[in-house]
Amino acid sequence: MSPRVTILAFGTRGDVAPIIGLAAGLQGDLGADVSVAAQHPYEQMVTDAGLEFRLLPRDTESDTRASEYGQAMVDGRRMRPTKDALAGMRRDLVGVGEAMAKASADADLVLCEGPVGGLLGWHAAQACGVRSAALMLQPAYPTGDFAPPALGTRSFGRFGNRTAWRLGAAGERVFAPLVDDLRASLGLPDQSRSSVQKRKREWIQLCGFSESVVARPRDWPESVHITGYWWPDDDSEYQPPAELASFLEDGPPPVYVGLGSTALSDGSEISDMVRAALRAAGRRGLVNRGWANLDGGSDDPDVLTIDDVPHSWLLPRVSAAIHHCGAGTTAATLRAGIPSVALPGIMDQPFWALRLHRLGCAPEPIPRTSATRDNLAAALSALSDDKGAEYRFRARELADHLAREDGVANAVALVERVLAGSA
Structure with missing residues (x-):
């Protein structure tokens, strides 16, 4: 029986396009039944690739333009994150985790892409009683080699960089009420801080970039894998206007x-x-x-x-x-x-x-x-x-x-191991 894989890709076109390349590899090389859960603007991208589309709510572009803080951040204007702004960030994700759980209801494996997938997708998979893994398009595991990409390009030294990663992780507490509500709505028990930290250390991560672009940090655990890039479908037959x-x-x-x-x-x-x-x-x-x-x-x-x-x-x-x-x-x-x-x-x-x-x-x-x-x-x-x-x-x-690299093939082999329980 073919394994059923759901990929949660909440974000922009840049999130969805490489996921489609990976999904096509899972479907073609592993024989998996793959569905991609994303927002409505990307439905045709998914279905044109011969994949099943499942809907996630919200519209990232509209939400950004509707948020004074979000628009200021995108424009590069300095603006303090007020209490109302932080509440708005949580409101923009209300219902997303529940939709992820619905999209994953028949899955044997859930792959959680990006920051939002990493924040909410694990809980959705837990509610469905299936294994999950993270898909990242940028470095997302703490290291002393560099500070978190979202915090800029300055290096603070190995100790300072690790401290920056801890501070960045602390920022996730903004979403703690959202996660608590999600777990309650999915019938999951409260989670302890130690269980969260253990999950973050052990959760399998597949990184869709090349080691020739970002060398693997020597302090990353074996659970984090750099596979190479996941290129979207071949467009050689594209006919331009x-x-x-x-x-x-x-x-x-x-x-x-x-x-x-x-x-x-x-x-x-x-x-x-x-x-x-x-x-x-x-x-x-x-x-x-x-x-x-x-x-x-x-x-x-x-x-x-x-x-x-x-x-x-x-x-x-x-x-x-x-x-x-x-x-x-x-x-x-x-x-x-x-x-x-x-x-x-x-x-x-x-x-x-x-x-x-x-x-x-x-x-x-x-x-x-x-x-x-x-x-x-x-x-x-x-x-x-x-x-x-x-x-x-x-x-x-x-x-x-x-x-000469084949990131999709490398990722498919890892997913096969995750399905088999050997990774």
């Missing part, structure tokens, strides 16, 4: 510009800056609208505004990428072998931006709130001078290395 195909054919490879699922309120200002920087650097550009509602304008034949296009199809056809350094977009640029100009904002974006720079695939990152026409144009120009050849060489070299 005629306008995009024509634009790509009518000149030198353009620069891709995209901020992904970043629900900015000042997208028009960012758009003006990007257009000016492209003109100053003498580069053509493809501007992805995304959640920031970027606009390349209509008066410049060298800039085209596009909607979402599969990264695996588009990025090998461009010369470089200006992006926010979300985990998914960062991985896609590395896979395509193109250099980046990093415009990180919040959460783990500065972490990945610094990785790109240290790997030799990008100039020094430009925090999005510090970006100007001049420093963005200078970074683009740096990709064209003698130093640019080094960025391109290192990007291609790393892409060749990633092409």
